[in-house]
Amino acid sequence: MSIGSDKYFGSISDIAGKENLVKFEGFYQNRYVEPFITGYSFTFVTRPSLFILPVDLSSNTLEKLAYDNMKRDAVFSQFITVESLNDSDSTIAEQLSYHDSNNSKYGSFLPIITNRLKSFSTIDVNMEQRESYETKQGYRFPVPTFKTQSEATNSLSLNCIETSNLDLTKIMTLWVNYISNVTDGTFYGNPEMIRKGIIDYMSSIYYFILEPDGKTLKYWAKYTGCWPTLIPYSQLNYSKGDQAVVETDLQFVYTTKEDMNPSILEDFNKTSLLLTSNQSKDTDIETSYTSPSRSPFLNKDKLIALIAKNNGIRGPIVFYNGSASASQQSFGKFELAFNKESFEDLFTENKFEETYFDTEDQLISDLDK
Numbered sequence: 001m002s003i004g005s006d007k008y009f010g011s012i013s014d015i016a017g018k019e020n021l022v023k024f025e026g027f028y029q030n031r032y033v034e035p036f037i038t039g040y041s042f043t044f045v046t047r048p049s050l051f052i053l054p055v056d057l058s059s060n061t062l063e064k065l066a067y068d069n070m071k072r073d074a075v076f077s078q079f080i081t082v083e084s085l086n087d088s089d090s091t092i093a094e095q096l097s098y099h100d101s102n103n104s105k106y107g108s109f110l111p112i113i114t115n116r117l118k119s120f121s122t123i124d125v126n127m128e129q130r131e132s133y134e135t136k137q138g139y140r141f142p143v144p145t146f147k148t149q150s151e152a153t154n155s156l157s158l159n160c161i162e163t164s165n166l167d168l169t170k171i172m173t174l175w176v177n178y179i180s181n182v183t184d185g186t187f188y189g190n191p192e193m194i195r196k197g198i199i200d201y202m203s204s205i206y207y208f209i210l211e212p213d214g215k216t217l218k219y220w221a222k223y224t225g226c227w228p229t230l231i232p233y234s235q236l237n238y239s240k241g242d243q244a245v246v247e248t249d250l251q252f253v254y255t256t257k258e259d260m261n262p263s264i265l266e267d268f269n270k271t272s273l274l275l276t277s278n279q280s281k282d283t284d285i286e287t288s289y290t291s292p293s294r295s296p297f298l299n300k301d302k303l304i305a306l307i308a309k310n311n312g313i314r315g316p317i318v319f320y321n322g323s324a325s326a327s328q329q330s331f332g333k334f335e336l337a338f339n340k341e342s343f344e345d346l347f348t349e350n351k352f353e354e355t356y357f358d359t360e361d362q363l364i365s366d367l368d369k
Helices: 061-071 087-096 111-116 167-184 191-196 262-272 300-309 346-352 360-368
Strands: 041-045 117-120 129-132 141-144 154-161 203-210 217-228 247-254 256-259 317-321 333-337
Touching: 041 111, 041 117, 061 191, 087 167, 111 117, 111 154, 111 167, 167 217, 167 247, 203 262, 217 262, 217 333, 262 317, 300 317
Parallel strands: none
Antiparallel strands: 041 203, 117 154, 129 141, 154 247, 203 217, 217 247, 217 256, 317 333
16 A cells, blocks of 8 residues: 655655454554644634614615614714725624625625634534433433534634724624614614514634645534624723734624534525525525535536536635545545635745636536636
């Protein structure tokens, strides 16, 4: 058995494979087993749909109410487009606004959190237990029950490097203040969201761990019903003579957590493609989930057709690279791909003389190979 070589990094390939699962060796035999290496991950935070609007469109009652919300609080009024101190401040308000939720101007995510993220901590899923079958000696036998409690409401922290414009702090300022203003009646609520029973200030957080190639998924999780718990003003503490890059912790509470389910990746693609519930149920789209290779939102061919039908509009997507064959067993993998407009890996392009994340046409060409 020969040792292989990774085409991107020249590292030794894992040749133990299935034998490492079914054979005993012990004493660390001289056979290479590839370890899991951390440090390659992405976190995507979806934009909330706050009922604010930084421009005075006044074309309908809904837009007027949202614009009025901006004027009812001095903190928000400074982010109105004609009043903002810079383009970044105006963009922050537009990204958080409900008004862009159904078009492609800013997409579905807050890219700055992905770009500035330094660390992310996930938590374990624990099996709960209860004691039963008590003996006359007082011994109680523990039996496992559910894992629900560790997947339900909890908190998470995103450690990010702050920008000179305090963009992350400003995002959290508007987000947290909006929740407070809606709750105490200072702001109007979005009538459409209220009618549909949607909480507009909640978002979802997707967490992907990748292999060193920067694209193959090893682990994925989704945190649903997320909302910020604080504005990180403590990062602005002063210490004489201390000049350092500021890091900030974005604290969230989530309602539910789920790991390693392929439907998470389907949901990520639907979100990235800005598909509404009605579009996802389109009669031309097969919605039944059979397997990753056949899923209408993960299968390469079906996903390419869906992107084309969506006029090429998309953010990052995950696709299943592989095929199911009745005559020959084949192994696939999930891969993360950006388009050039959302991300370009200059390091990969320069080091390996290839455009790793390219235009839509190049993506389709790569998927067809």
